[in-house]
Amino acid sequence: MQSNITANEIRKDFPVLQRKINGHPLVYLDNSATSQKPLQVTETMKRYYENHNANIHRSVHKLAEEATEIFESSRKNIASFINANPEETIFTKNATESINLVAYAWGLGLQKGDEIITTIMEHHSNIVPWQFLASRGIKLKFIDITDDGLLKIDQLENELNSNTKLVAVTHVSNVLGTINPIEDISSMAHNAGALCLVDAAQGAPKIKIDVKKINCDFLAFTAHKMLGPMGMGVLYGKKELLEKINPFNYGGDMIRTVTKEGSTWNDLPWKFEAGTSNVSGAVGLSTAIDYLKKIGMENVREHDKNMMQYAIDVLSTIKGIKIYGPLTAENRSGALSFNLGDIHPHDLATILNDKGIAIRSGHHCAQPLMERLGVPATSRASFYIYNTLEEIDRLAEGLEHAKNVFKIE
Numbered sequence: 001m002q003s004n005i006t007a008n009e010i011r012k013d014f015p016v017l018q019r020k021i022n023g024h025p026l027v028y029l030d031n032s033a034t035s036q037k038p039l040q041v042t043e044t045m046k047r048y049y050e051n052h053n054a055n056i057h058r059s060v061h062k063l064a065e066e067a068t069e070i071f072e073s074s075r076k077n078i079a080s081f082i083n084a085n086p087e088e089t090i091f092t093k094n095a096t097e098s099i100n101l102v103a104y105a106w107g108l109g110l111q112k113g114d115e116i117i118t119t120i121m122e123h124h125s126n127i128v129p130w131q132f133l134a135s136r137g138i139k140l141k142f143i144d145i146t147d148d149g150l151l152k153i154d155q156l157e158n159e160l161n162s163n164t165k166l167v168a169v170t171h172v173s174n175v176l177g178t179i180n181p182i183e184d185i186s187s188m189a190h191n192a193g194a195l196c197l198v199d200a201a202q203g204a205p206k207i208k209i210d211v212k213k214i215n216c217d218f219l220a221f222t223a224h225k226m227l228g229p230m231g232m233g234v235l236y237g238k239k240e241l242l243e244k245i246n247p248f249n250y251g252g253d254m255i256r257t258v259t260k261e262g263s264t265w266n267d268l269p270w271k272f273e274a275g276t277s278n279v280s281g282a283v284g285l286s287t288a289i290d291y292l293k294k295i296g297m298e299n300v301r302e303h304d305k306n307m308m309q310y311a312i313d314v315l316s317t318i319k320g321i322k323i324y325g326p327l328t329a330e331n332r333s334g335a336l337s338f339n340l341g342d343i344h345p346h347d348l349a350t351i352l353n354d355k356g357i358a359i360r361s362g363h364h365c366a367q368p369l370m371e372r373l374g375v376p377a378t379s380r381a382s383f384y385i386y387n388t389l390e391e392i393d394r395l396a397e398g399l400e401h402a403k404n405v406f407k408i409e
């Protein structure tokens with residue numbers, strides 16, 4: 001990492017990385033599922049509960065005032081991280097809920113015959129909410145990938161038409177690691193008169209996000225994959241759109257007035273935040289963002305690229321391995337999926353676990369992509385700021401060991 005903070009220094013902030021698993025130092029390579037949390041994040045959340053806890057936006061006492069201030073200043077910090085305004089930055093419980101918010105609040109206004117385009121490389125969170133709309137008469141189309149794992153942009157160009165209302169695309173694939181050209185995709189969608197939603201659950205942890213530059217209409221991400229706590233997510237939406245659409249959840253905090261006859265809605269962003277909010281989650285995400293900013297997002301991405309290229313180079317030399325997705329780190333981030341001979345990914349993950357190495361095996365919540373790749377499952381190693389090149393060597397040794405166990409040449 002070209003930074004004054006090296007992966008080895010960073011590791012001191014993550015006590016879990018000191019653990020031994022089955023007698024071996026833990027090699028945590030399941031970061032696309034969730035990242036570990038630094039002490040700075042867990043301690044700030046603890047301090048919040050120990051010193052300031054109160055319900056926000058309601059009471060006038062000192063603690064409530066402090067909690068509200070902490071919550072709203074966290075929002076400002078989180079908004080500025082993606083170059084958004086605080087009123088356009090809605091707190092949810094995860095990326096999945098952010099996308100569901102759009103499907104319900106915006107999508108239920110669509111008409112029969114309207115079309116939504118997504119891609120074959122999406123996580124289920126960016127497919128199933130659109131299938132819900134498809135069950136109500138909306139046409140759902142999928143853009144395919146090339147055999148190298150890149151999105152077929154010319155197919156998108158052909159599928160866009162005056163009925164297209166939304167292009168919903170992932171920034172980074174959680175299986176292939178492919179980085180999609182989201183600025184181009186957003187502009188293609190707009191040229192056709194459609195909106196663009198970006199699922200940045202895998203992109204935001206590693207690549208600088210600027211919603212104004214991307215010019216997307218909605219963007220979803222989730223705190224737990226970027227050093228923050230679970231149960232905390234964000235939906236960015238353009239103000240003019242958010243003002244027009246209906247709320248998602250109804251109840252306390254999201255109203256301006258309630259009478260027996262009906263209700264009016266609060267201002268943005270609170271119109272979309274019904275009920276008691278996850279204050280410690282907001283503080284945790286804001287602290288995680290401070291941590292990433294201190295390293296510098298360019299350095300985070302540089303490290304990501306170095307790890308990825310090294311992993312591709314080292315793992316490619318293993319006889320019998322099949323790596324899925326682009327073979328250059330330039331258009332790839334975070335996740336490296338592969339199969340080794342005919343070893344089932346679950347067996348492989350179990351053998352690696354014996355050696356203290358944590359990877360993910362399965363369909364990775366991307367079953368349509370598995371079908372496209374022609375496999376039921378893959379193994380996936382995924383990296384983050386605290387991983388080292390030596391850990392990739394340990395993974396390679398673990399894979400050679402698995403081949404011996406299964407007597408594969």
Ligand SMILES: Cc1ncc(COP(=O)(O)O)c(C=O)c1O
Binds near residue numbers: 125126224
């Ligand atoms: C690309 C992508 N989108 C969305 C999600 C869903 O994130 P969450 O479970 O935090 O809602 C994931 C989680 O793995 C993901 O990888």
